[in-house]
Amino acid sequence: MTEGISGPGAASGAGAAPEESHNVVLTRAPALAPLLARGALLSPTKRPRPDAPYPRTRLVLPAVRADAGRLAAYERICGFDADGALPATYPHVLGFAPTMRLMSERAFPLPVLGLVHTSIEVTRRAAMPADRPYEIAVHVAGLAPHRRGTEATVVTEARADGEPVWESRSTYLARHRVGPSAGAREQGDDRSEPEALAEREERTEREDRPEAEEREALPVAAEWRLAGDLGRRYGAASGDRNPIHLTAATARLFGFPRAIAHGMWTAARCVAAHGMPEAGRVTVRFRAPVFLPGTVAYGASGDRFELRGGDRLHLEGETSPLE
Missing domain, CATH: 3.10.129.10 (Hotdog Thioesterase)
Incomplete structure (x- = not known):
């Protein structure tokens, strides 16, 4: 893949990445299969913690058009009307490949395997016609401690003619032990990673269930x-x-x-x-x-x-x- 790197001043206006970040302009969307494979292979090497360094790269796709066939399939399966505008959640799909590229990098401190999407906030400033190109950019906004591990915030932006029209902020949780004995597993735990993930998932559901039942x-x-x-x-x-x-x-x-x-x-x-x-x-x-x-x-x-x-x-x- 051919890339051009521009300086940090290339992003300006609302939703711009932090000053210390730098733009990497992609000529096309990355292929997802190799990214998923790389993320899976690197996951066992990651040691997540809230103060870990993370990539300051802002990946930019300068002129992305929605594929008409895929958009129609998305609208059908999600229940959106085909009204000539992108559904409110669709730019997240356009930004998924560069997001996976960021998260599958060795420099991204959270493992892709077992990563839990915990929330998303979407801001749409105007209708987005489906037949026009958009600049899509993604960057990691930061890491934060969570009571069950470490959470990363990933921002996806869409611009039309240089103006921000859409933004999402997604949080992703890497579960691990917190406190003085932090670690992916307890000492002496020789279970496989899938077994450990399953146990953590079951424990999380048990913890959340009373809250859900009371609401x-x-x-x-x-x-x-x-x-x-x-x-x-x-x-x-x-x-x-x-x-x-x-x-x-x-x-x-x-x-x-x-x-x-x-x-x-x-x-x-x-x-x-x-x-x-x-x-x-x-x-x-x-x-x-x-x-x-x-x-x-x-x-x-x-x-x-x-x-x-x-x-x-x-x-x-x-x-x-x-x-």
Whole structure:
């Protein structure tokens, strides 16, 4: 891949990367399969901690156009109207490949394997016609301590004619022991990495369950039956073919009993059902995975929405207009 590197002053205006970052301009979107493989191979070497150094690179794709076929497939599977504009969550898809490039680098301190997407905040400043090019840029905004490990914030930006029109801030959690004896596993734990991940996932769900059960459920607006191939269909539309979403067999390799729905599919499906202001913001917090196949209930009230499976809260969010 051919790249051009420009100075840090090339990014200006709202949403610009920190001063110490530098732009790397890509001539095309990186291929995802090699990035996923590299991220998986490097994961065992990572030692995440909140004060670890992280890449200051801002990756830029200068003129990205949505592929009409993939966009149509995305709209169908997520429930968006085909109205000639990009769905509010779609620029995240356009930025997924450069995001994976950043996160699969040796310099990125969190392991790709086991990384949990915990939240996303999307800000849309104007409608985004689907037939025009956009500059897409991604950078790591920083690391922060979390009660279960270390969390990274990754920012994706979209610009049209040099003006910012869309931005997302995603948080990703690498779970590890915190405190004086911090480490990926307890001393003497000789389990495989998938077994350790599965145990941590089960423990996290147990910890979150009381909080979800105590929260009053929103009125149910719809019930959705999710097919077992949902992960494969969304992966084809979005490019995110993480094995945990594809089949039960591939998910079991990473400690999950069945395939789980993409978090960004659950977010997009809820945003499509709920709607958001043309110039507005939507915040989504992911609480628990959705196993496939399955049935979930979409609830909404005012600016708030959620996704539940029985007593388990999978996702909650809210929208607001820009001030």
